[in-house]
Amino acid sequence: MTVTDTWYLVLAALLFGIGGVGVLVRRNPLVMFMCIELMLNAANLTFVTFARALDDVGGQVVVFFVLVVAAAEVVVGLGIIVSILRRRPDATADDLNVLAG
Amino acid sequence: MELAVFLVAAAFVLVGALGVVLSRNPVHSALMLVLTLFGIAVLFVQLEAGFLAAVQVIVYAGAIVVLFLFVIMLLGVDRIEGLARDPLVAQRPAAVVVMGAVVAGILVGVDAFSSSQGAPSMTGSLSGAGSNVEKLAEVIFTRQLFAFEATSALLVIAVVGAVVLSRRGDADSVDDGAVGDDGDQAVPPAPRGVR
Numbered sequence: 001m002t003v004t005d006t007w008y009l010v011l012a013a014l015l016f017g018i019g020g021v022g023v024l025v026r027r028n029p030l031v032m033f034m035c036i037e038l039m040l041n042a043a044n045l046t047f048v049t050f051a052r053a054l055d056d057v058g059g060q061v062v063v064f065f066v067l068v069v070a071a072a073e074v075v076v077g078l079g080i081i082v083s084i085l086r087r088r089p090d091a092t093a094d095d096l097n098v099l100a101g
Numbered sequence: 102m103e104l105a106v107f108l109v110a111a112a113f114v115l116v117g118a119l120g121v122v123l124s125r126n127p128v129h130s131a132l133m134l135v136l137t138l139f140g141i142a143v144l145f146v147q148l149e150a151g152f153l154a155a156v157q158v159i160v161y162a163g164a165i166v167v168l169f170l171f172v173i174m175l176l177g178v179d180r181i182e183g184l185a186r187d188p189l190v191a192q193r194p195a196a197v198v199v200m201g202a203v204v205a206g207i208l209v210g211v212d213a214f215s216s217s218q219g220a221p222s223m224t225g226s227l228s229g230a231g232s233n234v235e236k237l238a239e240v241i242f243t244r245q246l247f248a249f250e251a252t253s254a255l256l257v258i259a260v261v262g263a264v265v266l267s268r269r270g271d272a273d274s275v276d277d278g279a280v281g282d283d284g285d286q287a288v289p290p291a292p293r294g295v296r
């Protein structure tokens with residue numbers, strides 16, 4: 001039984017789904033952030049799978065840039081979370097409603 | 102052999118992902134995230150992306166998760182989150198249904214992939230002579246040079262932004278974390294940048 005590209009794509013889809021459920025369900029902003037990382041990794045796995053399927057190095061280059069942008073995103077996002085949670089240590093995503101009309 | 106490696110790595114990925122979502126303690130979530138990221142790195146190796154596997158371990162598992170753990174410990178938010186109560190009625194079933202529909206749509210697309218493929222080796226061949234790093238570098242430093250420089254600017258901006266965000270500011274403009282009893286009030290607007 002050989003491992004085809006479809007297996008990787010299905011695994012990436014499942015990983016994306018789990019991460020999406022986590023973002024929708026969890027209320028701790030840090031855990032929501034981790035679930036976003038899960039979704040990014042699922043997309044990365046898809047890119048690398050297609051890079052091999054199409055014999056194209058472009059897919060891996062895209063993953064390289066995604067890694068860089070994810071690192072920058074984590075830095076800024078954690079900075080925002082730190083500045084919020086320093087004022088209100090028990091804030092959840094539901095409490096951050098200052099922009100609600 | 103490939104099947105065994107795939108199954109073990111896939112099990113790591115899925116167990117770690119479920120652990121991130123289901124763990125009540127954020128520290129456990131971060132450690133489960135490491136499991137998932139290592140599993141993805143193993144799959145990268147199997148998909149002939151050795152450089153990305155190394156970067157995955159160094160940057161993600163090494164730096165980003167450590168950053169997460171650092172913030173969790175710094176803020177002391179590593180207490181148990183009450184998963185039993187559901188503030189929004191039927192939010193969890195709705196979330197599962199919505200993401201299940203999204204995954205089903207993706208799987209339909211995966212099924213269609215077997216019959217429709219793009220043009221191979223548009224950017225460059227992955228299987229020719231030379232190492233994986235050489236091929237990646239050739240594309241990054243020629244075709245994608247502008248994007249590469251833009252990411253360096255992005256990193257500088259992110260670092261400066263993080264410093265500005267986490268700066269304490271003056272003593273009179275920032276209450277030194279003494280808040281905590283007025284949990285239901287809205288966050289007061291940040292009184293910085295007025296001068």
